[in-house]
Amino acid sequence: MNKILEAYDHCEIIIKLHSKTFYRAFSLLPKDQRKAVWAVYAFCRKVDDIVDEGICPSKELLQFEREFESFLRGYYNEEEPMWIALNDVFKHFNMDIGAFRDMIKGQRMDLNERVYVTMDDVLDYSYHVASTVGLMLLPILAPGKEHQLREDGIYLGYAMQLTNILRDIGEDLERGRLYIPQDLLVKYEYTVTELMDYRNNDAFRSIWEDMARVAEDYYDKAFRTMNLYPVYSRTPVKGAALLYRAILSEVRKNHYNVFSKKHFVSKDVKEKIISTIS
Template sequence: MELTKAYKECENIIKEHSKTFHRAFSLLPGDQRRAVWAIYGFCRTVDDIVDESEFPEEELRVFEQEFSNFLNGQIDSSNARWVALADVFSKYDMNVQAFQDMVKGQKMDLAHRDYRTIDDVLDYSYHVASTVGLMLLPVLAPDNEKELRESAVQLGYAMQITNILRDIGEDLERNRVYLPKDVMSRHQYSEERLYERIGGEQFNAVWEELAGLAEQHYDAAMEKMHLYPVYSRPPVKGAAVLYRAILDEIRKNDYNVFSVKNYVSSREKDRLLSS
C-alpha cells in the first residue's frame, strides 16, 4: 500500500473516533502529525478488538502475533496501519515496551478485573493510557523523552480517569465497573446502586473524589510542559486542557453519566484552545 494512503487511512480512524485528539494533534508539523495518526491506529485496533469483536481473545492473539512479526521486519504491505507504523518505527526510536504494555492493559478488560483500590485503577490507567503517552514521546519530544516520562504517565492517569468518569453508563452495559470499591465504600455507595444507575449525593461524592484525583494528575503533568519542544507543546497542552474540560461538562450536567454522553462543544474547544 502506498504510504500517503496508509497515513490518510490512519488519520480517518482518529478523526472518526477521537475528535478531541484529532483537533489537538492537527497542530503538529507534518511528519509528527502523521506519526501520531499511525500510533493511534495501533491503539484503536487493539481497543476495537476488545470492545467490539465477537471472539476478542482469539483476535487479540492473532494481533499480538502480527505485532511480533512486525517487530521482526515482516510487514503486511496490504494493511495501512502496519505500513504507516513501519514508517514511524524507521524514523523514531520507539518504545516497544509501551506498545506491549498497552496490549496487556486491554487484556485486563477481557479478564473482567476487579478494581478494589485507587492503585488498581491507576495500574489499569497506566497500561491503557499512560502507555500511549510513552509511545508518543519519541515523536513529540525526542530530546527530552526520559525527562518527560513521568509527566506522560501522569497525563495518562488523568485522561483515563476522565474516561472512566465520563463512560460509566457505557461501561455498565459491558458489565465493567472501574470505580474502586474502597472509594464507593468510603462514601456509602454500592455497586448494586451503580448498576441501578442511581445517582445522588453519595454517587456524586464518589465521582468527585476521582475527579479530584484526575485534576491532581493533570496539574502534575503540566509542571513539565515546558520540556516539550515548541512544535509539540501546544497540541499536548491542548489535548490535556480539552480532556480536563470534560469533567466540568459532567458537573454542568449534574453528574449524569448514566444516560448522557458528555462532551466539550466545538465552540468551547475553540475558546479553550485560544485562551
C-alpha cells in the first residue's frame, strides 16, 4: 500500500479510538477532506497525550514543538505516520500555521498549573486548546471562506471546550486541574474543598448551569454561519456541534454526576441527531 495512504489509515485509527463523536460526524466528508481531518486530529491528539501521559511532559512538548517547526521547514521523521499524512495535508490545503502553534501553547497552559479567575480566562484557554482545532480545519472544510467563518469557528471551539470541562470535572480534579473560574465559586458560595469532596449540591449545580448557559450561547452563535460551509461539510460540522451539545443534556439527565461518571451520547441518539440535520 502507498506510504501516504498507510499514514492516513494510522491517523484514522487514532480518531476512531479516541473520539467516536468526531469520527461519526466527519466520516460524512468526501474522502480527501475526511483523510485530512484524521491527520489534523492525530496532531492534536499527540500534543494532548504528551501533556496528559508524558513521562516528562515539559521536555517532550518542547521537543514536539521543535519537531513541528522543523516539519514546517520540510524536515521531519519520514517513518512517523502523523508527519507523513500532515505533510500531504499541507501540500493540498492552505493551512493556518498560527493555529497549530497556538494549540501547542494552549497545551503548555496545563503544565503551568494556571489559575482561572474569570470566565474570560477559561475562554482564553478554550481558544488555545479547542478553537484552534476549528481554525486548523477551516481550510479543509470551507476553503476560501476561512475569514468569514473564523469568528464563529472560534465560538464553536469555546462551546465544545466548555462542554468538555463540564463533562470532565471529576477526571480533571484527579489530574490536579480546575477549570471552573474562581469568581463563580465565590458567586455561588461553593468552596474548592466541597469540590474536592465531590459535593453535588445546589450551589454546584448552579455553577454547572451557569457555565452551560455560556456554552449553549456560543453554540447558538456558531450555528449562525453554518449555511456558509460548502454542502459537503455543512452536515459534518453541524453534526459534530449538535452531538457535542447533546453531552450537556446527558449530564443533566444523570443528575450532574460528573465526579464518578463520564457521559457519552449513545449510538442511537447520535444516529437520530445526524439523521435530522438538513
